[in-house]
Amino acid sequence: MTATIIDGKSLSQSIRDDIKKQIADRVARGLNPPGLATILVGDDPASQTYVRNKHRACDDVGIRNISHELPEDTSQEELDALIKKLNDDPEVTGILLQLPLPKHLDEESLLAAIKLTKDVDGFNPINIGRIALRGLAPVFVPCTPAGIMKMLKEYQAPIQGANAVVIGRSNIVGMPVSLLLTKENATVTICHSKTRDLTSITRNADILIAAIGKPEFVSADMVKPGAYVIDVGINSVDDPSRKSGYRLVGDVAFDEVAKVAGAITPVPGGVGPMTIAMLLKNTMRALELAEK
Numbered sequence: 001m002t003a004t005i006i007d008g009k010s011l012s013q014s015i016r017d018d019i020k021k022q023i024a025d026r027v028a029r030g031l032n033p034p035g036l037a038t039i040l041v042g043d044d045p046a047s048q049t050y051v052r053n054k055h056r057a058c059d060d061v062g063i064r065n066i067s068h069e070l071p072e073d074t075s076q077e078e079l080d081a082l083i084k085k086l087n088d089d090p091e092v093t094g095i096l097l098q099l100p101l102p103k104h105l106d107e108e109s110l111l112a113a114i115k116l117t118k119d120v121d122g123f124n125p126i127n128i129g130r131i132a133l134r135g136l137a138p139v140f141v142p143c144t145p146a147g148i149m150k151m152l153k154e155y156q157a158p159i160q161g162a163n164a165v166v167i168g169r170s171n172i173v174g175m176p177v178s179l180l181l182t183k184e185n186a187t188v189t190i191c192h193s194k195t196r197d198l199t200s201i202t203r204n205a206d207i208l209i210a211a212i213g214k215p216e217f218v219s220a221d222m223v224k225p226g227a228y229v230i231d232v233g234i235n236s237v238d239d240p241s242r243k244s245g246y247r248l249v250g251d252v253a254f255d256e257v258a259k260v261a262g263a264i265t266p267v268p269g270g271v272g273p274m275t276i277a278m279l280l281k282n283t284m285r286a287l288e289l290a291e292k
């Protein structure tokens with residue numbers, strides 16, 4: 001069997017085209033475009049790249065960037081004051097606090113300070129709680145989990161009643177995507193570094209989500225034939241054959257798993273572009289909420 005490639009790049013492009021058109025229509029009618037405030041603290045190169053990519057995507061669709069780049073030693077009080085200012089600024093539609101933060105900062109209280117209707121990353125603990133609770137809906141679904149759900153639905157994965165296995169329990173991906181799959185009536189198992197006999201669990205997965213940050217960790221023998229495999233990893237590995245000296249791989253050994261899976265996301269070109277598309281979509285929704 002050769003798996004269907006879940007093309008996050010083209011799916012994200014159609015979402016971006018749609019948003020670009022909506023913004024152009026607004027501007028043509030004399031209305032303001034949305035504005036996304038990003039806060040980057042310190043000089044972590046990976047975070048700088050992520051934020052730069054988000055800025056480029058905003059520029060491309062016509063969302064205004066309001067960029068705050070702060071030094072590593074920024075205090076909790078300074079950040080708290082900045083978030084409060086952005087909460088009250090009508091030009092700011094959405095607020096994104098890039099994670100991880102330097103160790104001296106209290107991430108939870110800063111995320112909780114972001115106004116729920118501007119929390120386009122969906123990381124405010126109240127928002128995450130609303131995903132977990134039955135009968136409640138989050139104001140915003142966090143971007144990577146939202147992108148994963150969108151891809152599964154677009155490629156007709158049967159979610160209801162499926163055995164879904166999530167490897168990784170991070171606040172950003174593993175935990176919220178597990179909650180979303182549960183909400184859609186999948187039977188979800190969350191695996192992590194202390195899980196015993198991981199392969200016996202993953203081999204039972206109709207939907208397998210790898211979000212652990214270990215290059216090519218998921219091998220073909222861990223995958224049930226025909227499974228939907230979603231690879232959240234972006235790992236840089238040495239590759240002397242490339243001019244750059246490195247290449248990007250996911251958490252899944254793509255070539256071998258693609259021979260077993262029914263559908264699989266590539267890296268790059270799978271989850272990554274969908275995360276950004278969902279951020280743009282959430283920012284548009286924040287504008288609608290602000291105008292209600």
Ligand code: GUN
Binds near residue numbers: 096097
């Ligand atoms: N760090 C890694 N991924 C993300 C993300 O999606 N949003 C934020 N704010 N920080 C991150």
